Amino acid sequence: MSTERVETIVIGGGQAGLAMSYHLGRLGGEHLVLERGQLAERWRGERWDSLHFQSPNWNMNLPGWSRMTADPRADPDAFSPLHEVTDYIERYAATIRAPVRTHCAALSVTREPGSRALQVQTDGTLYVAHNIVVATGPYQVPRATPSSLGGGVFELHSTQYRNPMQLPAGAVLVVGAGNSGVQIAEELCRAGRRVFLSVSSHERIRRRYRGKDCIWWLIATGSADSTLRDWKGARLSRLMTGVNGGHDIDLRRLAAEGVVLIGRVKAAEDGKLAIADDLASSIAHGDESLKAFDRRCDDTVRAQQLDLPAAGPSEDPLPDPAELQAPIRVLDLARAGIRSVIWANGAHADFSWIDLPVFGQSAEPKRAPVHERGVTAEAGLYFLGLPWLHKWKSAFLFGADEDAAHLAQHIVPRRR
Structure with missing residues (x-):
């Protein structure tokens, strides 16, 4: 088992994780994005074939490179089919040069013994980081x-x-x-x-x-x-x-x-x-x-x-x-x-793999992290992409920009 030290680990290579990568990169924050499967894995593997994006193309916006910038010929009022959504997310990652490691699932998040650093265990590597952003989305486990x-x-x-x-x-x-x-x-x-x-x-x-x-x-x-x-x-x-x-x-x-x-x-x-x-x-x-x-x-x-x-x-x-x-x-x-x-009764988050005291008391333990706009009381641990992280739009693609920018302003100054 190898060990790698990185300033910030972003867990999740979907819309939230990539928006986080954009803002960290813009501020010069060293980071890695870990994705359990392919980029936009949940879009690829957990959606039905005929699904279309539920917002018009003009509203498919990730920071720095919107859907209409990616394809100016697209009808701004049309609704992209599933394959165009995953294509946009994949091209977005390449455009912003996000440092993504695919097929790299986070198995646990803990505090490094005797240290203030955090660590992420994967199948082949133990990542030790100053900051961890959990951007895995809110819907992992069917109800x-x-x-x-x-x-x-x-x-x-x-x-x-x-x-x-x-x-x-x-x-x-x-x-x-x-x-x-x-x-x-x-x-x-x-x-x-x-x-x-x-x-x-x-x-x-x-x-x-x-x-x-x-x-x-x-x-x-x-x-x-x-x-x-x-x-x-x-x-x-x-x-x-x-x-x-x-x-x-x-x-x-x-x-x-x-x-x-x-x-x-x-x-x-x-x-x-x-x-x-x-x-x-x-x-x-x-x-x-x-x-x-x-x-x-x-x-x-x-x-x-x-x-x-x-x-x-x-x-x-x-x-x-x-x-x-x-x-x-x-x-x-x-x-x-x-x-x-x-x-079709929905799903809920599964954060049982995070072994840190940031979860409130509930009938279903470790489902709801306690945070303020994604910032937890556990130094260096952040959440992104959750429903109502800050606003109604927080869990949607066009809401990732604002929340990621806010967290980046917290994260990058910590190294100084």
Whole structure:
């Protein structure tokens, strides 16, 4: 086992880690980026084939080299398919000359015995560093699922789903109506599958309003720059998609196309699922959030005196699906012909490999580090790319720049 000393180790070669590399390099900070697989590994290995980036090309920005700089011929209002996202990230790393070591997984982070230095253990090398930035992202471990679905049911998490051909014949249950769940359900339905979609509380948003994309509005209204202290609403997924040029996600439309909506899955026993009586309330919350989005946009137009087209006439809402009036309370998988279940119920961080006292008390230990804008009380240890690290945008590609710049200003002066 060899030992290598480096001023700063950045763990993770995705958008956050590369943004960190850019700012450290700009300030002359010696560093290495360790990536467990290829660059943008999670984009490559944990996304489905038809996924498109959910922000327009004009908003695919990493510090110093945006998507539109990389390809000026690209349509700024289009949504990049998955392979263009990974290509941009790979070219970005080359452009900024990020010192990345791929296929180099961090197995543990500890304090060097008898020293103030930190150390990262990998398969072949022990790295000793003055600083460590953990930029592995927030979603490593799929959330727990019921264990009594019965034999003969093909199960996989949304991070393992690739396309409809992957699934056996028969109906499909998609559990979770966040962005992943609704997009997978839509794809399966349009591929001719009978689909059941388990819906939980969510927020709706218009893909475009008054001539501008919803991401433009999130920035213009200040929502993207909201801190957790400022945030007034629930921290729920906003439903959006970039597929087929980007369009609104409306669960009533999915129901009209054949998707069967059910409430939240509470439990499972012998292939029968107990379903919560919350479908109507979840749909109603989504409807109210859409109205609130329109109001915020209109208020911003007035306050900033923006020269934008007037809002078009409101479309008549689609009729409520039958399941709202007669909700399904028990779903028998065999009787419904369901042969596959896709768990789109999210994932959480796994920091169990970090053996330092920076984690708060919680039912799931070592999931949530205690920090202030990524700076922990443990000298030299930082986190980047987590949801609400500082602002709503912190976990998104276009939010990495600001947070990485802030941490670089902490890290580089420490060597002096």
